[in-house]
Amino acid sequence: MRDRSFTPSRALIYLIVTLFAAAYLAPLVVVVLNSLRTNEEIAQSSMIGWPQNWAFGNYAMAWSGFCVAETCAGIRPYMLNSALITIPATIFSTLLGAVAGYAVSLWRFRGDNWIYGIVTLGLFLPQQMRLLPWTIVLRDIGLINTLSGLVLIHTIQGLSFTVLFCRNYYVAIPHELIRAARIDGAGFFRIFWRIILPLSAPILIVTVIWQFTHIWNEFLYGVTFTTGQQQPVTAALIALSTPVADIPKQGVQSAAVIIAALPTLLIYLFGGRYFVRGLTAGAVK
Amino acid sequence: MTDVASTATRPGRSATSEMVRRLPEFLVIWVPLLLSAAHLISFSIWTIWISFTPSTLIPVTGWVGLRNYNSVLASRNWQIAFDNLLLFGIAFVLLSLTTGLLLAILLDQRIRGENVLRTIFLYPLAVSFVVTGTVWSWLLNPGIGIEKLAHDLGWTSFHFDWLVNRDMAIWTIVIAAIWQSSGFAMALFLAGLRSVDSDIIKAAQIDGAGPVRTYWRVILPTLWPITVTVIVVQLQFAISAFDLVRALTNGGPGIATQLPALVVYDLMFQRSQLGRGAAAAVLMLLILLAVLLPYAAWRYVRQRRAAHA
Amino acid sequence: MAALSIRALSKRYANLEVLKGIDLDIESGEFTVLVGPSGCGKSTLLNIVAGLDRASDGTIEIGGRIVNDVPPKDRDIAMVFQSYALYPSMTVRQNITFGMECRGVAKAEQEKALANVARLLQIEPLLGRKPSQLSGGQRQRVAMGRALVRDPLLFLFDEPLSNLDAKLRVEMRMEIKRLHQRIGATIVYVTHDQIEAMTMATRIAVMHRGVVQQFADPDTVYRYPANLFVARFMGSPPMNTMPARLEADSNGPVVVIGSGRPDEVRLRLQGYDAAASYVGRDVVLGIRPECIAEGDRVFSGAVGPPVMVTAPVELVEPTGAETIVLLRLGGEPAQARISPDIRPTPGTTASFALDIRRICLFDPETERLIA
Numbered sequence: 007m008r009d010r011s012f013t014p015s016r017a018l019i020y021l022i023v024t025l026f027a028a029a030y031l032a033p034l035v036v037v038v039l040n041s042l043r044t045n046e047e048i049a050q051s052s053m054i055g056w057p058q059n060w061a062f063g064n065y066a067m068a069w070s071g072f073c074v075a076e077t078c079a080g081i082r083p084y085m086l087n088s089a090l091i092t093i094p095a096t097i098f099s100t101l102l103g104a105v106a107g108y109a110v111s112l113w114r115f116r117g118d119n120w121i122y123g124i125v126t127l128g129l130f131l132p133q134q135m136r137l138l139p140w141t142i143v144l145r146d147i148g149l150i151n152t153l154s155g156l157v158l159i160h161t162i163q164g165l166s167f168t169v170l171f172c173r174n175y176y177v178a179i180p181h182e183l184i185r186a187a188r189i190d191g192a193g194f195f196r197i198f199w200r201i202i203l204p205l206s207a208p209i210l211i212v213t214v215i216w217q218f219t220h221i222w223n224e225f226l227y228g229v230t231f232t233t234g235q236q237q238p239v240t241a242a243l244i245a246l247s248t249p250v251a252d253i254p255k256q257g258v259q260s261a262a263v264i265i266a267a268l269p270t271l272l273i274y275l276f277g278g279r280y281f282v283r284g285l286t287a288g289a290v291k
Numbered sequence: 292m293t294d295v296a297s298t299a300t301r302p303g304r305s306a307t308s309e310m311v312r313r314l315p316e317f318l319v320i321w322v323p324l325l326l327s328a329a330h331l332i333s334f335s336i337w338t339i340w341i342s343f344t345p346s347t348l349i350p351v352t353g354w355v356g357l358r359n360y361n362s363v364l365a366s367r368n369w370q371i372a373f374d375n376l377l378l379f380g381i382a383f384v385l386l387s388l389t390t391g392l393l394l395a396i397l398l399d400q401r402i403r404g405e406n407v408l409r410t411i412f413l414y415p416l417a418v419s420f421v422v423t424g425t426v427w428s429w430l431l432n433p434g435i436g437i438e439k440l441a442h443d444l445g446w447t448s449f450h451f452d453w454l455v456n457r458d459m460a461i462w463t464i465v466i467a468a469i470w471q472s473s474g475f476a477m478a479l480f481l482a483g484l485r486s487v488d489s490d491i492i493k494a495a496q497i498d499g500a501g502p503v504r505t506y507w508r509v510i511l512p513t514l515w516p517i518t519v520t521v522i523v524v525q526l527q528f529a530i531s532a533f534d535l536v537r538a539l540t541n542g543g544p545g546i547a548t549q550l551p552a553l554v555v556y557d558l559m560f561q562r563s564q565l566g567r568g569a570a571a572a573v574l575m576l577l578i579l580l581a582v583l584l585p586y587a588a589w590r591y592v593r594q595r596r597a598a599h600a
Numbered sequence: 601m602a603a604l605s606i607r608a609l610s611k612r613y614a615n616l617e618v619l620k621g622i623d624l625d626i627e628s629g630e631f632t633v634l635v636g637p638s639g640c641g642k643s644t645l646l647n648i649v650a651g652l653d654r655a656s657d658g659t660i661e662i663g664g665r666i667v668n669d670v671p672p673k674d675r676d677i678a679m680v681f682q683s684y685a686l687y688p689s690m691t692v693r694q695n696i697t698f699g700m701e702c703r704g705v706a707k708a709e710q711e712k713a714l715a716n717v718a719r720l721l722q723i724e725p726l727l728g729r730k731p732s733q734l735s736g737g738q739r740q741r742v743a744m745g746r747a748l749v750r751d752p753l754l755f756l757f758d759e760p761l762s763n764l765d766a767k768l769r770v771e772m773r774m775e776i777k778r779l780h781q782r783i784g785a786t787i788v789y790v791t792h793d794q795i796e797a798m799t800m801a802t803r804i805a806v807m808h809r810g811v812v813q814q815f816a817d818p819d820t821v822y823r824y825p826a827n828l829f830v831a832r833f834m835g836s837p838p839m840n841t842m843p844a845r846l847e848a849d850s851n852g853p854v855v856v857i858g859s860g861r862p863d864e865v866r867l868r869l870q871g872y873d874a875a876a877s878y879v880g881r882d883v884v885l886g887i888r889p890e891c892i893a894e895g896d897r898v899f900s901g902a903v904g905p906p907v908m909v910t911a912p913v914e915l916v917e918p919t920g921a922e923t924i925v926l927l928r929l930g931g932e933p934a935q936a937r938i939s940p941d942i943r944p945t946p947g948t949t950a951s952f953a954l955d956i957r958r959i960c961l962f963d964p965e966t967e968r969l970i971a
Contacts (some may be wrong), residue, residue: 018395019400019402020402022393022397029470030470033427038806051439052435052437052440053432053435054436069337073292102319102323103323106324109320112336113318121321121328122324124332125327126326131331132531132572132576132579132582133533134556135572136334136338137556138338139333139334140334140365142350142379156892165326172921173553182682182684185647185650185652185681185685186679186686186687186746187687188652188673188701189651189652189673189677190673190746191702191703192302193316196702200687200689200690201687201690223418224419225419225534226556240534243421243422258423263426266419266421267417269418274413278382281417282413
């Protein structure tokens with residue numbers, strides 16, 4: 007069943023997986039090719055085709071010249087917004103989640119199970135239940151339509167994931183390690199810093215990758231709580247794909263889509279193992 | 292065996308100074324956890340409360356009972372959204388489950404290039420739903436996508452207009468969603484297949500079972516807990532699907548691909564019907580609970596059983 | 601001065617009482633072993649002594665100071681754990697000096713203490729390695745080094761040998777004993793292995809269901825087990841215990857196994873005055889396997905001819921160093937430890953010599969030792 011000899015049935019297996027692989031790759035290939043074709047060329051044929059004249063200018067246009075809504079600065083400002091939201095929120099939620107996960111798993115304290123249980127419920131609560139309250143909270147603390155507001159939201163909501171990930175990782179660390187350190191005279195922070203953190207690289211990578219991907223790709227909060235120049239790139243892409251008059255612009259749009267998807271795609275390509283680990287860890291809540 | 296973090300809970304001479312000394316660690320543990328827990332609870336309660344008030348443009352107090360719920364449930368928008376959710380949820384979950392399982396079984400055959408293939412099947416998960424929706428909206432658009440290509444190639448009778456076809460548009464969302472997330476099912480199934488005890492497989496072979504029978508009778512039955520997990524996670528996605536639809540069809544043509552999450556957004560932020568929007572959000576939560584509560588009960592029973600065994 | 605005094609100590613979790621009124625006094629320089637089956641409360645007791653867990657009631661005194669509210673680091677103790685609990689990300693050197701670093705000991709002093717301990721345990725070549733690069737025995741040594749470097753009033757060992765393979769365990773057992781003899785430290789050592797207890801301890805506390813069953817030197821625990829639990833727990837194979845009846849004739853007490861059966865065994869006892877009140881009543885008879893031997897054995901220190909019985913042989917287990925025979929005395933199963941070169945045939949009868957001076961009698965109700 008699991009031998010490598012070549013038989014007709016194995017040929018069939020290879021044929022099927024190749025077809026599937028082609029189907030999964032097709033959208034990416036189409037968009038990459040389109041991003042290198044001129045708008046006019048696409049308009050004359052279809053979205054699917056080989057570039058006749060290589061239009062590398064699409065990327066420059068998409069990056070800094072293209073008009074989204076009424077501003078013509080490309081998607082650069084929106085990429086910057088996304089970065090300014092995603093990076094701090096990823097760092098904050100990961101660090102706070104690691105400390106809290108460490109406390110919940112390796113230090114017992116009154117109410118630890120309760121608070122942990124409630125926090126992980128956040129994995130299930132639909133965003134729609136939090137949209138209105140966040141609107142009001144952000145308005146009251148003056149963070150509506152700011153990047154800081156989205157950082158705050160993603161930090162607090164991200165805790166549900168980061169605490170879960172870190173806690174599940176840290177419970178596997180032997181309690182005796184903590185006991186030994188306590189007898190040695192180390193306190194909460196010293197144990198975290200000297201003993202736990204050096205062991206945490208695998209889970210921190212998973213958590214960072216997961217948080218980064220999620221926050222970068224998030225759309226609903228971005229489109230609800232920010233407008234115009236404050237929007238993250240996901241929201242800008244939607245605004246950008248709304249057809250303006252009849253001017254064809256799929257070449258530039260394709261370049262913009264590629265640029266917007268690039269950060270998370272690169273992370274996936276270089277950290278795929280950790281990405282999948284986060285995926286399965288998130289599923290087996 | 293508990294590690295007692297709070298030696299300061301007992302009254303004593305040094306209790307206060309002990310408290311002060313440990314203040315930073317209490318802050319760093321409790322503030323994030325409390326913020327997270329508090330926002331979950333208070334936001335939920337607040338939204339539920341709003342759903343019973345006559346709030347429109349701004350939140351107001353007052354009690355209208357189930358009026359918001361009745362009007363949401365009676366609206367054509369919600370009815371279509373709900374029917375779509377049933378169709379989309381079932382079709383998407385079944386198809387992505389079977390696709391994922393098929394891919395996992397194929398990859399489990401010790402084939403060459405498994406790593407590359409796995410990377411290919413999983414990469415859509417790294418991409419945002421907005422990107423997925425945008426790209427598929429191009430491919431499925433009869434004017435510029437696959438249909439146009441077929442026409443250009445001379446196959447003029449080819450018709451593939453689901454994106455703009457009221458009856459079929461919901462299936463475009465199914466297609467894009469499967470493309471995006473069947474890799475997730477594959478990853479979990481593959482992990483499950485790989486964790487089957489190889490002695491069991493050897494035993495089946497000694498018993499004379501061929502590959503098909505070994506899969507069907509011995510290996511696949513061990514996967515059903517994973518299957519349940521995959522179903523629940525995918526359903527959870529289907530119920531709250533928003534970005535993908537927004538980018539792919541924006542609920543159209545007309546309201547043919549409306550889904551609950553879009554109804555909520557529409558009521559809250561486009562029609563300024565906060566009460567009804569909140570009611571629709573609570574309805575979404577109830578649909579979700581209809582999936583999650585049985586799942587939680589199932590897991591609880593399983594854990595209890597495992598603990599007793 | 602007592603190095604460790606435990607008074608009326610109890611521990612409850614929710615509705616489960618894991619320690620019930622423990623009293624122990626451990627003198628300075630003693631090697632005390634807490635031994636018992638898993639779940640008997642011995643590790644909980646050790647954790648409470650260490651300050652890693654709280655007592656529900658009672659007091660703990662270390663070096664004459666009540667330490668109930670003193671955090672572990674200020675109790676002047678060191679601990680060696682079952683899993684060794686070496687910090688994975690630190691080198692051996694850092695593992696050993698971490699405690700001094702936490703206490704703010706000067707660098708030069710740290711180096712001196714480290715060098716001493718490393719020499720004592722012969723781990724100098726390992727100082728730069730990470731725990732993952734060490735063998736089981738080396739880890740064990742480093743864990744002890746971490747404890748020794750502290751030079752505490754009290755060493756606590758929590759099943760430190762149970763993760764080692766059989767051969768290494770014997771070696772480390774000797775090494776710990778040698779170390780104790782050399783430095784004269786006060787040690788409280790938890791194990792479930794009665795052989796470790798017998799070989800290393802100066803005093804053994806046998807624990808069961810949260811109660812100390814017996815606290816005495818190894819010979820006493822072995823020779824005069826305080827109750828049936830101790831009798832059956834200590835020794836391998838354990839003490840044979842069987843129902844019997846105490847009778848008396850004009851020459852004194854006689855204990856009868858399988859009373860009334862054709863094959864009943866009658867053993868005349870001498871020096872069991874404490875059992876006088878049990879004459880005419882049922883008792884539980886305990887006899888160690890080594891007190892049942894082949895027929896021509898002469899027990900050391902015995903006067904007069906040995907007591908002989910003829911008994912059916914059911915099973916023979918040669919172990920190389922000795923032969924264990926399962927036989928029946930008055931219908932009751934018993935194990936005998938006989939010379940390795942003697943192999944009675946199962947299904948036949950053979951004659952055995954009994955060392956009846958070492959018989960123990962227990963009360964069948966209270967299970968306590970009578971005499």
